Amino acid sequence: MIGRWTTWAPLLAFAILLGLVATRIGKTEPPLPSPLVGKPLPEFALQRLDGQGTLTPEAFKGRAVVLNVFGSWCVACIEEHPVLLEASKSAEIVGIAWRDDPVRTEEWLDRRGNPYSVVGLDPDSRAAIDLGVTGAPESFVIAPDGRVALKITGIITPEIWRNQVAPLLERLK
Amino acid sequence: MTVEAGLFALILAAMLALLQALALPAAHLLRRPGIAGAIPAAAAAQALAMLAAMAALIHAFVVSDFSVRVVYENSHTAKPMLYKVAAAWGHHEGSLLLWATLLSLFGGLTAFWRQGLPAAMRLRVLAVQGILSFGVLAFVVITSNPFDRLIPAPMEGRGLNPLLQDPGLAFHPPLLYVGSVGVSVAFAFAIAALWRGELGPGWARAVRFWTLIAWIFLTVGISLGSAWAYAELGWGGWWFWDPVENSALMPWLTATALVHAVRGIEKKGGLEGWVVLLAILGFGFSLLGMFLVRSGVLTSVHAFAADPLRGVFILGLFAAIEGGALTLYALRGHRLAGRVAFAPFSRDGALLLNTVLLTVACGVVLFGTVYPLLAESLGLGRISVGAPFFDATVLPLMAPVVALMALGPLMTGGRDSLKRLAPSIGIVAACGGVGAGLGLIWSGAAAAGFGLAAAACGGVGLALWNARRRWTRRRTGMAFAHLGLAVALVGITGGSQMAAEAIARLPVGGAVELAGRSFGLVEVREVPGPNYIAMRGTISVTGAPDLTPEIRRYETPPQTTTEAAIRSTLGGDTYAVIGDPSPDGTVVRVFVKPLLPWLWAGSALMAMGGALALASGIPLTRRRG
Amino acid sequence: MTRRRQRLILLGVGMAAVALAAVLVISALGDSLTFFYGPSDLLARPDAATHRVRLGGLVEPGTVSREGTMVRFTVTDGKSSLPVRYAGVLPDLFREGQGVVAEGRLTPEGGFVAETVLAKHDEKYMPPDVAAVLKKNGEWRAQQ
Numbered sequence: 032m033i034g035r036w037t038t039w040a041p042l043l044a045f046a047i048l049l050g051l052v053a054t055r056i057g058k059t060e061p062p063l064p065s066p067l068v069g070k071p072l073p074e075f076a077l078q079r080l081d082g083q084g085t086l087t088p089e090a091f092k093g094r095a096v097v098l099n100v101f102g103s104w105c106v107a108c109i110e111e112h113p114v115l116l117e118a119s120k121s122a123e124i125v126g127i128a129w130r131d132d133p134v135r136t137e138e139w140l141d142r143r144g145n146p147y148s149v150v151g152l153d154p155d156s157r158a159a160i161d162l163g164v165t166g167a168p169e170s171f172v173i174a175p176d177g178r179v180a181l182k183i184t185g186i187i188t189p190e191i192w193r194n195q196v197a198p199l200l201e202r203l204k
Numbered sequence: 205m206t207v208e209a210g211l212f213a214l215i216l217a218a219m220l221a222l223l224q225a226l227a228l229p230a231a232h233l234l235r236r237p238g239i240a241g242a243i244p245a246a247a248a249a250q251a252l253a254m255l256a257a258m259a260a261l262i263h264a265f266v267v268s269d270f271s272v273r274v275v276y277e278n279s280h281t282a283k284p285m286l287y288k289v290a291a292a293w294g295h296h297e298g299s300l301l302l303w304a305t306l307l308s309l310f311g312g313l314t315a316f317w318r319q320g321l322p323a324a325m326r327l328r329v330l331a332v333q334g335i336l337s338f339g340v341l342a343f344v345v346i347t348s349n350p351f352d353r354l355i356p357a358p359m360e361g362r363g364l365n366p367l368l369q370d371p372g373l374a375f376h377p378p379l380l381y382v383g384s385v386g387v388s389v390a391f392a393f394a395i396a397a398l399w400r401g402e403l404g405p406g407w408a409r410a411v412r413f414w415t416l417i418a419w420i421f422l423t424v425g426i427s428l429g430s431a432w433a434y435a436e437l438g439w440g441g442w443w444f445w446d447p448v449e450n451s452a453l454m455p456w457l458t459a460t461a462l463v464h465a466v467r468g469i470e471k472k473g474g475l476e477g478w479v480v481l482l483a484i485l486g487f488g489f490s491l492l493g494m495f496l497v498r499s500g501v502l503t504s505v506h507a508f509a510a511d512p513l514r515g516v517f518i519l520g521l522f523a524a525i526e527g528g529a530l531t532l533y534a535l536r537g538h539r540l541a542g543r544v545a546f547a548p549f550s551r552d553g554a555l556l557l558n559t560v561l562l563t564v565a566c567g568v569v570l571f572g573t574v575y576p577l578l579a580e581s582l583g584l585g586r587i588s589v590g591a592p593f594f595d596a597t598v599l600p601l602m603a604p605v606v607a608l609m610a611l612g613p614l615m616t617g618g619r620d621s622l623k624r625l626a627p628s629i630g631i632v633a634a635c636g637g638v639g640a641g642l643g644l645i646w647s648g649a650a651a652a653g654f655g656l657a658a659a660a661c662g663g664v665g666l667a668l669w670n671a672r673r674r675w676t677r678r679r680t681g682m683a684f685a686h687l688g689l690a691v692a693l694v695g696i697t698g699g700s701q702m703a704a705e706a707i708a709r710l711p712v713g714g715a716v717e718l719a720g721r722s723f724g725l726v727e728v729r730e731v732p733g734p735n736y737i738a739m740r741g742t743i744s745v746t747g748a749p750d751l752t753p754e755i756r757r758y759e760t761p762p763q764t765t766t767e768a769a770i771r772s773t774l775g776g777d778t779y780a781v782i783g784d785p786s787p788d789g790t791v792v793r794v795f796v797k798p799l800l801p802w803l804w805a806g807s808a809l810m811a812m813g814g815a816l817a818l819a820s821g822i823p824l825t826r827r828r829g
Numbered sequence: 830m831t832r833r834r835q836r837l838i839l840l841g842v843g844m845a846a847v848a849l850a851a852v853l854v855i856s857a858l859g860d861s862l863t864f865f866y867g868p869s870d871l872l873a874r875p876d877a878a879t880h881r882v883r884l885g886g887l888v889e890p891g892t893v894s895r896e897g898t899m900v901r902f903t904v905t906d907g908k909s910s911l912p913v914r915y916a917g918v919l920p921d922l923f924r925e926g927q928g929v930v931a932e933g934r935l936t937p938e939g940g941f942v943a944e945t946v947l948a949k950h951d952e953k954y955m956p957p958d959v960a961a962v963l964k965k966n967g968e969w970r971a972q973q
Binding site for chain 2: 038039041042045046048049051052053054103104105109
Binding site: 548556557568571575590593596600708709782783784788793 | 838895919932
């Protein structure tokens with residue numbers, strides 16, 4: 032009779048809804064594409080940590096480098112640090128100390144080793160805004176012509192270095 | 205240490221929930237009925253354990269313990285204390301913990317509710333709540349542990365988003381959570397009724413009481429959320445039909461229907477099957493809302509960052525809970541069919557029709573919310589369903605709801621006749637006609653809105669007059685709630701149909717005309733704030749104090765926020781925002797929103813009405829019999 | 830009134846309400862849906878000019894200009910770009926190089942007039958719609 036099958040209607044409607052939602056799950060995109068990739072690195076002029084003038088993109092023009100945004104306050108950077116130290120034997124890494132106190136940066140590098148060829152200070156996020164930095168660490172692979180070839184958000188793990196960064200640097204040389 | 209204690213309390217609560225869920229079947233299987241006696245104690249202990257866990261997390265935020273990952277990611281030492289506390293639930297893990305805590309708390313409180321419920325029903329309700337809690341707690345522990353540590357501990361946190369530092373944003377989500385979690389009690393009662401095969405004494409009263417609590421919190425939470433969006437986002441709008449807003453609206457619509465439908469069976473029975481279904485659907489919508497917000501399947505300004513694993517887990521949880529409940533309903537729902545016949549043309553008939561309309565409106569909201577998924581699955585392209593769709597579908601469905609709300613309380617409980625009702629209809633229609641006539645000055649939609657609001661006021665007045673000799677708290681509560689809806693409708697209609705806006709790039713000294721008033725830009729200057737620099741515009745308004753909207757620039761992290769200046773009077777709002785100043789002037793955007801504050805007043809009235817009706821459900825003095 | 834008759838009435842009322850809702854939904858779907866396109870998709874569909882659509886993509890750096898109350902910027906998906914005009918105050922999170930969703934119409938001259946411009950609460954997050962458009966046009970580089 033009427034009552035017998037009407038009680039099934041809600042379950043049926045629910046099953047359709049569930050099926051619909053289930054097909055969509057996981058199809059959403061991971062966040063963070065960078066619009067900078069393929070574009071020239073934005074201009075910046077930062078005080079150098081060693082006090083010898085300013086750091087601008089001119090400083091590493093013509094060479095493929097990794098630009099790494101870090102800070103002594105950043106935990107993930109500690110985790111990333113050994114990878115950079117190891118990598119710095121074969122590649123040039125330029126550091127940007129973001130929202131940091133120069134004394135602390137100095138101390139931090141003294142204690143953990145310095146993988147950077149040069150470090151620029153960005154205490155008030157002047158360069159970080161232009162670079163679209165959302166957090167530290169973040170790294171950019173810069174081609175010799177000054178274009179951004181790759182952006183890595185978060186820690187560069189040994190795998191990422193081996194599989195993405197190192198081959199890319201090799202190609203750019 | 206408190207962090208570990210929090211994690212311990214969380215796991216303990218999950219174990220207690222499992223005990224609560226399994227004790228009843230175990231007692232049955234082992235033929236040891238005594239085991240079931242532990243259920244209420246387990247429910248209460250689970251609630252305490254969860255309160256402890258939540259307290260531990262809040263403590264970690266208060267003392268800025270950055271060794272806890274979520275604290276590091278979402279807080280900062282420079283944050284004002286209020287926002288440190290609020291940050292405890294301003295992210296996925298914390299908000300989920302709050303959700304689970306509230307679920308346990310409602311479970312623990314139900315354990316103390318006796319009110320003429322047979323033990324067999326009470327224990328079943330608590331067992332169902334144990335299942336719900338265990339599912340959600342397993343989700344928290346497995347995918348979203350808020351007590352994760354970071355080693356080594358960082359010196360400073362990363363969460364200092366100034367846009368999110370707003371009292372409205374800090375406190376409307378917890379209120380909404382209380383509401384949407386509160387619907388779970390009715391759900392547990394519904395499942396227990398299906399399990400037992402009958403509702404039994406005291407059932408309807410308990411469901412009405414708990415659903416009213418949830419409804420009050422949903423009402424307050426939704427209006428605070430709207431008020432926040434209105435004041436803070438600077439768009440001059442207060443409702444955007446955003447998926448997350450919709451997922452709060454859907455439980456509200458079903459809770460409204462449930463509160464009304466359960467009233468019918470409380471007195472004489474009749475619609476048991478329908479009430480049980482509404483209770484199941486209500487919590488289903490709460491769960492769906494939680495899923496939509498956290499899985500990232502829909503685009504929304506409120507969404508938490510997507511995580512497919514969590515999405516799958518939560519979808520599984522949703523499927524198990526709601527699918528299980530609806531299967532049970534499909535198999536046994538017909539057993540609950542009412543034995544008492546009722547007359548279609550009666551107060552109960554009007555009530556029933558309204559619950560059906562509310563549910564259908566809710567279905568339409570659901571359809572509009574998930575339609576983009578449907579369209580994409582069918583290859584129709586990426587579509588977004590926005591305000592025009594909802595305005596064109598939900599509003600026409602709500603119009604008869606308001607009309608019935610005006611007339612229903614005037615009808616008799618038993619079979620009524622058109623002849624008896626005719627004078628009342630005449631009075632209500634006359635009120636409606638006056639309102640509609642006034643509204644016609646602006647637009648047809650304004651006529652409909654003001655007409656319905658006036659008719660509703662007339663209906664409420666008439667119902668109070670009819671009941672003047674039998675005054676009860678419940679009747680007063682109903683009158684308040686219905687009047688609140690009418691007042692809110694006035695605000696909605698005035699704020700949308702009579703609104704005007706103007707936008708201009710003004711030099712200092714320039715002015716723009718709007719609604720017969722002149723808005724002049726007097727000056728724009730820099731004003732330092734505690735952790736930002738503001739560009740403050742001073743805008744003179746004919747016949748009213750100056751408005752001072754701001755643009756605030758924060759240094760760490762670099763961010764700009766717009767602070768709208770709103771001046772509210774009973775007659776309406778004037779609202780101004782400024783854009784970036786530049787050499788050729790400053791963009792000034794002004795809105796006039798007549799009557800909009802009535803929306804907030806109406807929402808408050810609705811919540812007060814709910815509270816009054818709730819008070820009538822608590823026996824303050826023990827009655828005889 | 831028998832229970833059977835009562836049930837029939839219930840069912841009838843329910844059906845009528847659902848039918849009313851269906852009519853409303855179908856008529857509303859016809860004219861109030863907003864399709865979501867990236868610049869390339871939109872330019873490839875000349876018929877899109879008649880509808881209200883949502884345009885998603887990235888704000889091309891260096892293209893934001895203001896003139897009176899009018900803001901002009903270009904939305905790009907890496908393949909094509911579309912100039913957008915918008916009269917109003919931009920949302921707080923509007924930035925060059927960031928994802929944006931503009932709702933409005935394509936003009937016969939080929940520009941886009943936005944009525945609303947949306948950006949996200951959380952600046953780390955890319956609206957899924959925008960991400961899908963970028964991915965389709967190869968602007969997307971999945972990281973890690």
